[in-house]
Amino acid sequence: MANAENGERDKIIVRGLTKSFKSGKQETVALAGIDLTVPTGEFLCIVGPSGCGKTTLLRILAGLESASKGEMRIIPNSEGLPINSMVFQENSIFPWFTVWDNVAYGLRMRGVSQEKRKKAVTYFLDKVGILDFKDFYPYQLSGGMKQRVSIARAFANEPEILLMDEPFAALDEQNRLILQEELLSIWEQNRKTVVFITHSIDEAVFLGDRVFVMTARPGKVKAMADVPLPRPRFVEELKGNAQYRELTKQIWHLVKEEVQRGQDGNKK
Amino acid sequence: MEIKNSQGRKHLILSILSPILILAVWEVASRLGVVDQRFLPPPSKIAVALITVLAEGALFTHLRATLFRVLAGFFCGAVPAIIIGIIMGLSGGIRAFMRPLIVISYPIPKIALFPVVMLFFGLGDVSNVLIVSIGVFFPVLYNTMGGVTSIPRIYWDVASNFNAQALKLFLTVALPGAMPSIFTGLKLGVGMALITTVVTEYMGAREGLGFMIWFSWQVFSVGEMFVGIGVISFIGFVLTTLVERLERLVIPWKA
Numbered sequence: 448m449a450n451a452e453n454g455e456r457d458k459i460i461v462r463g464l465t466k467s468f469k470s471g472k473q474e475t476v477a478l479a480g481i482d483l484t485v486p487t488g489e490f491l492c493i494v495g496p497s498g499c500g501k502t503t504l505l506r507i508l509a510g511l512e513s514a515s516k517g518e519m520r521i522i523p524n525s526e527g528l529p530i531n532s533m534v535f536q537e538n539s540i541f542p543w544f545t546v547w548d549n550v551a552y553g554l555r556m557r558g559v560s561q562e563k564r565k566k567a568v569t570y571f572l573d574k575v576g577i578l579d580f581k582d583f584y585p586y587q588l589s590g591g592m593k594q595r596v597s598i599a600r601a602f603a604n605e606p607e608i609l610l611m612d613e614p615f616a617a618l619d620e621q622n623r624l625i626l627q628e629e630l631l632s633i634w635e636q637n638r639k640t641v642v643f644i645t646h647s648i649d650e651a652v653f654l655g656d657r658v659f660v661m662t663a664r665p666g667k668v669k670a671m672a673d674v675p676l677p678r679p680r681f682v683e684e685l686k687g688n689a690q691y692r693e694l695t696k697q698i699w700h701l702v703k704e705e706v707q708r709g710q711d712g713n714k715k
Numbered sequence: 716m717e718i719k720n721s722q723g724r725k726h727l728i729l730s731i732l733s734p735i736l737i738l739a740v741w742e743v744a745s746r747l748g749v750v751d752q753r754f755l756p757p758p759s760k761i762a763v764a765l766i767t768v769l770a771e772g773a774l775f776t777h778l779r780a781t782l783f784r785v786l787a788g789f790f791c792g793a794v795p796a797i798i799i800g801i802i803m804g805l806s807g808g809i810r811a812f813m814r815p816l817i818v819i820s821y822p823i824p825k826i827a828l829f830p831v832v833m834l835f836f837g838l839g840d841v842s843n844v845l846i847v848s849i850g851v852f853f854p855v856l857y858n859t860m861g862g863v864t865s866i867p868r869i870y871w872d873v874a875s876n877f878n879a880q881a882l883k884l885f886l887t888v889a890l891p892g893a894m895p896s897i898f899t900g901l902k903l904g905v906g907m908a909l910i911t912t913v914v915t916e917y918m919g920a921r922e923g924l925g926f927m928i929w930f931s932w933q934v935f936s937v938g939e940m941f942v943g944i945g946v947i948s949f950i951g952f953v954l955t956t957l958v959e960r961l962e963r964l965v966i967p968w969k970a
Contacts, residue, residue: 510875510876511875529877529878531876532876532877533872533873535869535872535873538869539869539870539872541870541873541887541888541891542968543891543892543894543968544891544968552873552877552887553878555883556874556879556883556887557878584967584968586969
């Protein structure tokens with residue numbers, strides 16, 4: 448479904464995307480010609496060895512950094528909506544705002560009316576189960592609750608696409624599993640296009656429609672794996688699913704090759 | 716909870732105890748002649764002096780003059796310092812441009828500029844307030860600027876991701892992010908304002924607590940001198956407490 452260059456269903460189109468950093472006379476290539484097409488409404492997960500440029504790719508998609516070469520397009524569906532909202536790794540919610548003001552942030556910056564704002568913020572705070580904590584400040588919240596605020600903030604902004612940079616990496620196992628399911632349940636209701644970065648293969652397979660495996664630095668496309676598992680998905684059911692186990696095994700092999708290649712590369 | 720309360724009470728008692736203890740030792744030492752009573756009169760005699768000055772009404776004149784200079788100097792120094800500090804914190808270019816000027820003028824003892832200022836503005840409140848505001852300006856400026864530059868990058872990324880620009884960026888990231896440091900600067904500024912006010916009053920004033928202290932010294936009215944010192948330290952205490960109250964009000968997100 449990704450072959451129609453300008454197909455109506457395509458949301459994100461990336462062609463030959465290259466990013467290099469210069470420090471002094473040395474040039475480090477972080478991304479070397481990424482081609483990627485993400486159809487509307489897809490949940491795409493990106494995995495790869497650490498340092499492969501996953502985060503750089505996401506930051507370019509978010510407009511926080513610019514590409515050195517190549518093309519990146521996000522095709523909007525409707526006028527006036529923000530292009531993307533990002534869920535960051537951790538501690539990205541403003542400590543000086545309450546839960547409520549944090550979630551309302553994007554809408555406030557866009558000048559959305561107070562009435563609409565109130566509706567959207569209430570809806571998503573309720574969805575992530577922290578409506579009762581709306582007047583709390585971040586220092587009063589646990590790590591899991593902070594990430595719920597961050598997720599609600601991104602969804603409430605109603606962006607064309609959602610970008611997530613290892614949002615659960617800093618959480619403990621139990622919280623991670625619970626938040627993964629919560630994220631899926633919100634996503635299944637509004638089917639935004641999501642690009643989700645993770646170092647956890649389990650997480651990628653559990654969440655994604657497809658898993659994009661990146662090579663060690665410089666980051667390129669290593670493989671693209673379809674995840675044909677039915678939705679809604681639940682952690683405890685998938686753990687016993689043979690197809691799920693086979694997929695995670697295959698992807699792990701791909702990633703492992705790259706991790707080893709990256710280490711060999713470093714030794715030279 | 717109960718343990719915390721009883722410990723809180725214990726700490727309160729301890730913190731009241733230390734000044735009382737000092738005063739008691741002072742009283743006894745002075746009365747027994749361990750220290751010369753003429754130079755260090757016992758607190759009870761200073762209290763009598765306080766009542767006398769209060770009754771004469773002179774203290775209020777001095778207090779009013781000093782308070783005006785401290786507060787006017789504090790505001791005239793702190794407000795531009797916060798504005799310039801935030802601008803310098805936000806823009807590397809402006810920071811580079813301003814830095815040499817700030818670095819050169821910062822180490823000058825502000826009081827050394829007093830004669831220069833008096834050349835321009837003569838003897839009077841304008842000169843006094845100007846020196847006080849210069850004294851307040853620097854600690855507030857440095858802390859504000861440092862507060863802005865030390866805001867973690869992630870918050871700028873978030874703001875940029877949510878398309879916050881110009882005034883909104885200033886109001887939602889720069890100002891609240893720098894607020895704790897701004898208050899550190901303001902608290903240092905209170906101390907600076909008191910010091911510079913008193914010293915300018917030593918040299919160029921006909922009223923004010925600094926003048927009162929200096930004049931008492933010249934006529935060897937040691938009791939009154941200590942009254943002046945005590946009242947100044949009381950003003951410092953009140954102002955610092957007010958700034959701390961304000962801080963708690965303005966920064967409710969601090970644990």
